[in-house]
Amino acid sequence: MNYDKVLASPVVSIPPSGIRRFFDVASTMQGVISLGVGEPDFVTPWNIREASIHSIEHGRTHYTSNHGMPELRELICEYLSRRYGVRYDLSSCLVTVGASEALDLAFRALLNPGDEVLIPAPSYVSYAPCVTLAHGIPVAVPTYEEDAYALRADVLESFLNERTKAVILPYPNNPTGGIMTRPQIDAVTRVLSGRDVVMIADEIYSELTYGGTHESFAKGMEDRTILINGFSKAFAMTGWRLGYACGPKPLIDMMVKIHQYTMLCAPVMAQTAGIEALKDALSSDFAQVRAMRNAYNRRRLLIYEGFKDMGLPVFEPRGAFYIFPSIRETGMTSEQFCERLLKEGRVATVPGNAFGDAGEGHIRCSYAASTDNIMESLRRIRVFLNHLN
Amino acid sequence: MQLTQEILTLLQQDSTLSPKAIAQMTGSDEETVRAEIERLRDEGVILGYTIRINTEKSPIPTVEAMIEVKVSPQRDLGYNDIARRIYKFPEVESVFLMSGAYDLAVKIQAPTMQAISAFVWEKLAVLDGVTGTATLFIMRKYKENGTILVEDEVPERLVITP
Ligand SMILES: Cc1ncc(COP(=O)(O)O)c(C=O)c1O
Numbered sequence: 001m002n003y004d005k006v007l008a009s010p011v012v013s014i015p016p017s018g019i020r021r022f023f024d025v026a027s028t029m030q031g032v033i034s035l036g037v038g039e040p041d042f043v044t045p046w047n048i049r050e051a052s053i054h055s056i057e058h059g060r061t062h063y064t065s066n067h068g069m070p071e072l073r074e075l076i077c078e079y080l081s082r083r084y085g086v087r088y089d090l091s092s093c094l095v096t097v098g099a100s101e102a103l104d105l106a107f108r109a110l111l112n113p114g115d116e117v118l119i120p121a122p123s124y125v126s127y128a129p130c131v132t133l134a135h136g137i138p139v140a141v142p143t144y145e146e147d148a149y150a151l152r153a154d155v156l157e158s159f160l161n162e163r164t165k166a167v168i169l170p171y172p173n174n175p176t177g178g179i180m181t182r183p184q185i186d187a188v189t190r191v192l193s194g195r196d197v198v199m200i201a202d203e204i205y206s207e208l209t210y211g212g213t214h215e216s217f218a219k220g221m222e223d224r225t226i227l228i229n230g231f232s233k234a235f236a237m238t239g240w241r242l243g244y245a246c247g248p249k250p251l252i253d254m255m256v257k258i259h260q261y262t263m264l265c266a267p268v269m270a271q272t273a274g275i276e277a278l279k280d281a282l283s284s285d286f287a288q289v290r291a292m293r294n295a296y297n298r299r300r301l302l303i304y305e306g307f308k309d310m311g312l313p314v315f316e317p318r319g320a321f322y323i324f325p326s327i328r329e330t331g332m333t334s335e336q337f338c339e340r341l342l343k344e345g346r347v348a349t350v351p352g353n354a355f356g357d358a359g360e361g362h363i364r365c366s367y368a369a370s371t372d373n374i375m376e377s378l379r380r381i382r383v384f385l386n387h388l389n
Numbered sequence: 390m391q392l393t394q395e396i397l398t399l400l401q402q403d404s405t406l407s408p409k410a411i412a413q414m415t416g417s418d419e420e421t422v423r424a425e426i427e428r429l430r431d432e433g434v435i436l437g438y439t440i441r442i443n444t445e446k447s448p449i450p451t452v453e454a455m456i457e458v459k460v461s462p463q464r465d466l467g468y469n470d471i472a473r474r475i476y477k478f479p480e481v482e483s484v485f486l487m488s489g490a491y492d493l494a495v496k497i498q499a500p501t502m503q504a505i506s507a508f509v510w511e512k513l514a515v516l517d518g519v520t521g522t523a524t525l526f527i528m529r530k531y532k533e534n535g536t537i538l539v540e541d542e543v544p545e546r547l548v549i550t551p
Contacts, residue, residue, distance in 0.1 A: 036549035
């Protein structure tokens with residue numbers, strides 16, 4: 001059989017993942033410290049695990065409603081309202097298999113072939129391929145270090161045209177650690193007002209901001225925002241695969257239509273865990289989330305000071321758990337740098353260009369790692385840099 | 390106040406952290422941290438720096454027991470006098486006055502079970518004011534001072550993920 005002939009062209013057109021290639025090299029090596037992991041190093045808090053185990057023991061093993069369990073959706077709506085002042089009701093909330101599924105559903109519900117989706121760059125690796133798979137055209141909108149990687153309204157405006165269907169708003173940002181302040185958000189929403197352009201806000205890192213509570217794009221903009229969030233980062237629940245989307249009912253209804261045929265529902269065990277996660281957080285003033293955030297914050301400051309000490313130009317990240325130093329002055333590309341740092345320095349990081357061309361000249365380091373590992377990898381990177389000179 | 394709490398929390402997890410590392414992690418400066426640690430030492434908040442040992446893996450033979458001690462408190466002296474007579478013994482690791490069915494909880498460490506029995510019979514039970522003891526040997530430790538001591542979770546994250 002001629003396989004090239006049977007494969008769908010959007011899939012074939014997607015280049016292989018830069019992260020995957022690094023993973024293959026790094027995972028065969030001994031003695032490597034990894035700053036390449038995009039997930040919490042904490043294990044899911046025990047009360048959450050225990051609640052899920054209990055429910056399995058009591059036979060909760062069936063499909064749930066397509067939308068997700070009503071109790072969970074109620075808690076999600078209450079959480080969004082209390083925490084971020086965002087108001088969606090139960091019927092506008094869909095529980096998904098991770099934020100990942102919610103993103104995919106949003107693209108598939110919105111895009112006709114040729115529709116453009118504006119994506120601030122650098123940002124998370126999945127947006128552009130998922131837009132392509134939904135027959136849309138991903139368009140990178142650059143963000144700049146001098147703007148602390150916030151999306152600039154005037155830059156965004158210059159990319160808007162009649163094919164623009166949606167804008168992804170990925171803040172706090174992976175890989176830069178940039179966030180958006182309320183005035184910056186307002187400037188962006190002003191540019192979009194009066195246009196039929198949907199805001200897709202991926203706020204999966206909303207609990208991880210340092211020095212102020214997260215500002216949501218959806219606040220006051222509920223009628224034009226698909227707000228995507230999940231449990232992976234805030235509650236250290238990556239493996240459970242639990243996320244959600246809230247948005248205007250006509251859009252969510254169409255997303256549910258896809259979800260009910262392709263997924264049926266998110267895993268019931270994960271949904272039960274999500275109920276416990278939100279219940280506990282809402283009744284304890286987010287004690288466990290706060291403890292994890294405080295731990296990330298210490299590591300953030302440690303790694304930021306470490307890179308500054310080395311003389312690498314680095315922007316102080318304000319959210320998520322990534323830092324994005326520039327390695328331009330070494331004269332290497334980010335891939336060359338990461339490859340040599342891995343082989344010679346035994347530290348795994350992710351080359352910035354994995355997050356789009358805008359990330360070239362940088363490396364992404366995750367500080368979701370123990371302080372010991374952060375200190376040791378900083379030492380190794382310093383030695384590596386000294387050897388270069 | 391916040392800095393004080395952070396210093397104590399961090400040192401309690403890892404007392405080998407340098408003032409510089411603590412300063413970086415708390416967004417403070419090294420001199421301030423150094424001075425604060427010194428103040429905490431002077432005021433007796435920080436009593437010392439030590440290591441935590443998993444006695445089951447340690448080459449030093451150790452047996453531990455909790456001893457519930459019933460006492461008759463003395464006029465004017467209350468429990469303090471009898472507690473003092475007990476905590477002065479070097480093999481006694483901790484002494485707490487408890488609410489409930491008995492009065493003092495004594496934790497003791499010795500190289501052998503015999504040594505602990507001997508201590509209870511020869512030194513503790515015979516003290517004036519001690520009316521009864523119950524010795525509970527620790528058979529296995531699962532968690533101590535916040536540290537899980539048994540094989541537990543081995544979180545396996547992939548080396549690189551998006
Ligand atoms: C920005 C961003 N969005 C979405 C995801 C995926 O989240 P989930 O685990 O909920 O699918 C990630 C995971 O790394 C991410 O970094």
